[in-house]
Amino acid sequence: MxxxxxxxxxxxxxxxxxxxxxxxxxxxxxxxxxxxxxxxxxxxxxxxxxxxxxxxxxxxxxxxxxxxxxxxxxxxxxxxxxxxxxxxxxxxxxxxxxxxxxxxxxxxxxxxxxxxxxxxxxxxxxxxxxxxxxxxxxxxxxxxxxxxxxxxxxxxxxxxxxxxxxxxxxxxxxxxxxxxxxxxxxxxxxxxxxxxxxxxxxxxxxxxxxxxxxxxxxxxxxxxxxxxxxxxxxxxxxxxxxxxxxxxxxxxxxxxxxxxxxxxxxxGGNAPFLILDDADLAEAIEGALVAKMRNAGEACTAANRFYVQRGIHDAFVAKLVDRMGAMKMGPGLESATQCGAMINRAAIDKIEHLVADAVSRGAEVKLGGQTPAGAGFFYPPSVLANVQPGSEILTTEVFGPVAAVIPFDDPQEAISLANATEYGLAAYVYTDNLKRGLQMAEQIEAGMVAINRGLVSDAAAPFGGVKQxxxxxxxxxxxxxxxxxxxxxxxxx
Missing domain, CATH: 3.40.605.10 (Aldehyde Dehydrogenase; Chain A, domain 1)
Known part of the structure; x- marks a missing residue:
């Protein structure tokens, strides 16, 4: 039987x-x-x-x-x-x-x-x-x-x-x-x-x-x-x-x-999310929430590193903290839940390690950053600001609901930072200048680039990456x- x-x-x-x-x-x-x-x-x-x-x-x-x-x-x-x-x-x-x-x-x-x-x-x-x-x-x-x-x-x-x-x-x-x-x-x-x-x-x-x-x-x-x-x-x-x-x-x-x-x-992936000063802040936030929090960050296309031009940086961080902080974490079968459980204890251990490493190097915890007590493999939506070079979270896929935010001044600098990884699966660019966005997309080393969109997956589109x-x-x-x-x-x- x-x-x-x-x-x-x-x-x-x-x-x-x-x-x-x-x-x-x-x-x-x-x-x-x-x-x-x-x-x-x-x-x-x-x-x-x-x-x-x-x-x-x-x-x-x-x-x-x-x-x-x-x-x-x-x-x-x-x-x-x-x-x-x-x-x-x-x-x-x-x-x-x-x-x-x-x-x-x-x-x-x-x-x-x-x-x-x-x-x-x-x-x-x-x-x-x-x-x-x-x-x-x-x-x-x-x-x-x-x-x-x-x-x-x-x-x-x-x-x-x-x-x-x-x-x-x-x-x-x-x-x-x-x-x-x-x-x-x-x-x-x-x-x-x-x-x-x-x-x-x-x-x-x-x-x-x-x-x-x-x-x-x-x-x-x-x-x-x-x-x-x-x-x-x-x-x-x-x-x-x-x-x-x-x-x-x-x-x-x-x-x-x-x-x-x-x-x-x-x-694997380590997707960069680039936001230029001329981007529509409201649209960038909505795209960031999709790219980061879809599947609670447990996606190979999830945005891992948020590079935000300095002119819009503080406003973006404040709004991201506000929106992610309002998301309800809990069992997935509860209708109000927006951030469910991680897959297992090893996933929680990895997230905790990456957050602790970033904080030890000078990152500021703006939201979350602590595993809750109780049963279930839960980790809250979290935002780390001013993440410093050398932090493991910039080179290792976090696979969880943690957004690492880094300011930049020049778009070319942002492209260099985005490409400073062995991975090249997905990337995201937000700008109101389509010409600039397309130019940046051509320079970013990734198999998929979304411009002013937080989602790239589509059965009709070629899904895959470059490099490793x-x-x-x-x-x-x-x-x-x-x-x-x-x-x-x-x-x-």
Whole structure:
């Protein structure tokens, strides 16, 4: 009998199905052969929600076997049929938006408002790639010398290992699964150990929406290193897509090199938020709140370093303190909550260390800065002003609701400060001078730059970074091509 977890909403309604808590390998949910299971905690209460099966390396290979058995028929499935199935997944997810949002909040801790937004964002990848599945266009041209035609076809790259993080357990799964399926690939999803329930629920929704057995397989494990290494050393696996820390990304790249596996990496960030004197202060504050406090700062695109031109600096700090100080911190399932729990105790320890280091070097705590007593992994919205050079918070992703503010005088100085990091994922610029904003965007070393906006994520846009923030792109047509091989056929007629 399949183990399962019943998610009951705050209104007392049970979900549409009990969420399987085993491994999805091929056509069935199955427990781990060892019988081992992983406890899943509610970060807001530190209580155990349920447990999930704990896969071994052998079960990782069983998932590859299942993906391999399904690969030929799925690659041969007409693009329109693949598109119809993906669109059915979109509608199925949106029909269960509230239930899925509450599930995300239970295991992740984020506010219900953030979780609702995540479900809509996650579902959109199914709709976007349903549209893209029928637009994998080839190319035809005449060679420059006229000797032959150059025909290019795009074919599925093959079995893909998809490794997702805990901060967006639904969206990071669909952002990888949807383009893989649209391209005709089968896959093995390895969700984060902290938040597997959402991934398991999404997989069951997809199965019910018509995704054939073996096309999507899901394995949870407390030993991701050995399990993922075993999968990556199977010659049938041809694609790796990973979202997570740069440190883990480097390890996976070394392992992928042994079989020369195509790798997409969405790694760490350290996003700068630049505000010039001519910026609209009210708009800059609204953008700052979105860029900093979405998901309580637990996002790779979260603004980490606020560089504010001196003429507007004091007014910005005062307004930011006022607005962040008014945000309600608490359990995510409470409707008034705007800042939910952090994922675990290690996250709190990291935030505390970075804040203490900044204060020891001269930063001023304008708001928050102290972990509250009581159960749950909570840290309050916090503002640090006059953060000094050399502070770790300027070079390390804080991944929490802490805004570090630094004044500057010259825009070129701000660009240099923004680029003084090994990361280059997202950046934000606020100015009323569009020409200047675009010039700065070109000089900032980041894969994504938002001008007068606090949000960059969009299923239709290429998401990814430069430097040590990653390789490749997700979302948009670019994300589909990550799962395709271009085949050149030389032909004369």
């Amino acid at each position: 399949t183990n399962s977890f019943t998610c009951t909403t705050t209104e007392g309604h049970a979900g549409p199905f009990a969420i399987p808590t085993d491994l999805l390998i091929g056509e069935q949910w199955t427990g781990a052969a060892s019988g081992k299971r992983i406890d899943i905690l509610n970060p807001a209460t530190e209580t155990t929600l349920t447990s999930v099966a704990d896969a071994s390396p052998a079960e990782g290979i069983a998932a590859v076997d299942a993906a391999s058995a399904a690969a030929g028929s799925w690659a041969a499935t007409p693009p329109r049929k693949r598109a119809d199935i993906l669109l059915a997944c979109f509608h199925a997810m949106m029909e269960e938006q509230e239930w899925l949002a509450q599930l995300i909040t239970l295991e992740n801790g984020k506010s219900l408002a953030d979780a609702r937004g995540e479900v809509a964002y996650a579902a959109e990848f199914f709709r976007w790639y349903a549209e893209e599945a029928v637009r994998i266009n080839g190319e035809l041209s005449i060679s420059p010398g006229g000797a032959n035609r150059i025909m290019v076809q795009y074919q599925p790259i093959g079995i893909a290992l998809l490794i997702t993080p805990w901060n967006f357990p639904a969206a990071m799964a669909t952002r990888k699964i949807a383009p893989a399926l649209a391209a005709g690939c089968t896959c093995i999803l390895k969700p984060a150990e902290e938040t597997p329930l959402t991934a398991l629920a999404v997989a069951e929704i997809m199965r019910r929406a018509g995704v054939p057995a073996g096309v999507v397989n899901v394995i949870n494990t407390s030993e991701p290193g050995p399990v993922c290494s075993e999968i990556l050393h199977d010659p049938r696996v041809r694609k790796l897509s990973f979202t997570g820390s740069t440190e883990v990304g480097r390890i996976l790249l070394r392992q992928a090199a042994d079989q020369v596996i195509s790798s997409s990496m969405e790694l 923030s990653g390789l490749g792109r997700e979302g948009s047509h670019h994300g589909l091509l990550e799962y395709c091989e271009a085949k050149y056929i030389a032909v004369s007629w």
